[in-house]
Amino acid sequence: MFSDDNKAKNEIIEEEIRDLKKFISQFKEAKKKSLEEKIKKGLNTLMHKKDFIYRVEVNISVSGEDVEITLFTKVGNKEQKVDKGSLSMGERQMYSSALLSALVDESNIEFPVFIDSPMQKFDQEHAKNIIQHFYPSVSNQVVLFPLIHKELTQGEYELLKKRVSRSFLIDNLSNDSSTFLEVEPDLLIQKYDELYVASN
Known part of the structure; x- marks a missing residue:
């Protein structure tokens, strides 16, 4: 009798494990499909080669530790694998941006995103797409560290400015000392020019 009870319990446990494995597999497949769609949408929104x-x-x-992402384009009626190494530096950064946006969205966790040299590799069209579509949506809090006039032009900043809540300049006091100088977002470029361009 005891043996029969154990057998019945084992069968129930094994069935529950099978159901759990099936659920995990279906969940992973749904997440995979969702991630694929979000990366594709992000790339086609950011790149100026529409539907590339x-x-x-x-x-x-x-x-679950390794993830491989393959991109495909369509030439005529045939799919063709995209060699990521053949992408321009700007397109590679677009790919990284789309991937980051998709992963942040899929995680359902709100955390700040820090981006150094945000527009370094972008041409004018890519920069505009990033400013209008990526930075406003990648996270609730995005912190950019641009080199003004080199990685963020006056025109690009004008597109971004309405979404900037706080802005700072890193003020170099000496060779080994600096501080954050808070500046009104509307005056950021002007203040930078006063402090650094006028003095050169």
């Missing part, structure tokens, strides 16, 4: 990316394929290892 026809399909995105995400492969997640069994352990």
